[in-house]
Every structure is written in structure tokens, then in C-alpha cells.
Amino acid sequence: MTSSLRTSTPVRLFVDDVRFPPDKSWRLVRTAEEALAVMRASQIDTVSLDFDLNLREISPGVWREFAARDGLWLVERMIEERLIWRIPHILVHSANPVGGARMRARLLDAMSA
Numbered sequence: 001m002t003s004s005l006r007t008s009t010p011v012r013l014f015v016d017d018v019r020f021p022p023d024k025s026w027r028l029v030r031t032a033e034e035a036l037a038v039m040r041a042s043q044i045d046t047v048s049l050d051f052d053l054n055l056r057e058i059s060p061g062v063w064r065e066f067a068a069r070d071g072l073w074l075v076e077r078m079i080e081e082r083l084i085w086r087i088p089h090i091l092v093h094s095a096n097p098v099g100g101a102r103m104r105a106r107l108l109d110a111m112s113a
Helices: 032-041 071-080 097-112
Strands: 007-015 026-029 042-049 055-059 062-065 089-092
Touching (some): 032 042
Parallel strands (some): 007 026
8 A cells, every 4th residue: 555545634535437526625536446445545534436437538528438346346345344334424426226226235234234
């Protein structure tokens, strides 16, 4: 882990491949792997999660779909590494109703176990 990722100030993390966070108080990450690295290295106050994380802007206004880990994969890693118990506020903002529901259900299931 690099020291450039470490922070003691609580971070509001916005995980989305396309959209931007609501304001500049959020840290934007585009991939599940990047989100996991920030969560491991930082004190997270709030994380807002998207399900579909497979689009990349290859040039201005031109998007391509790539094979990528999705939000459910990220939720599973957060549970496996016990990160969900260190993050006071976990939100799912996905526009994918099925994927978002699966993420919410898995989080609720893990927290009630």
C-alpha cells in the first residue's frame, strides 16, 4: 500500500464508472479495485456505490464497455475484509435496479448476521 493513499481525515467515497459525485466533498473512484484500495487505506465516513462499473471514457464523449468487477463483487470484498463495520454510512446509488437490490440485500444480510 502506498503512503499517498493513507489519510486520517474521514473520506466520503463515491464509486461510479460514469457519474460524478454530488459535490467536491466526495472522492471519486471509477473501479471496484480502486475503491477497495482506498477503503483499506483510509478512514471512510460514507461510501456511495454503483453496481455497473464497466464503462471507460476512452476519449471525450466516447465510451467503451470493458470486463470489470461490479458493485456486488466490491460488496463481497467489503464483507470478507470486514470493512463494512468500519464505514458508518453505506449507500447504493445504482441505476441498475436488479444489481442495486442485490447489493443492498447482501449488505443487510451481512450486517444482520
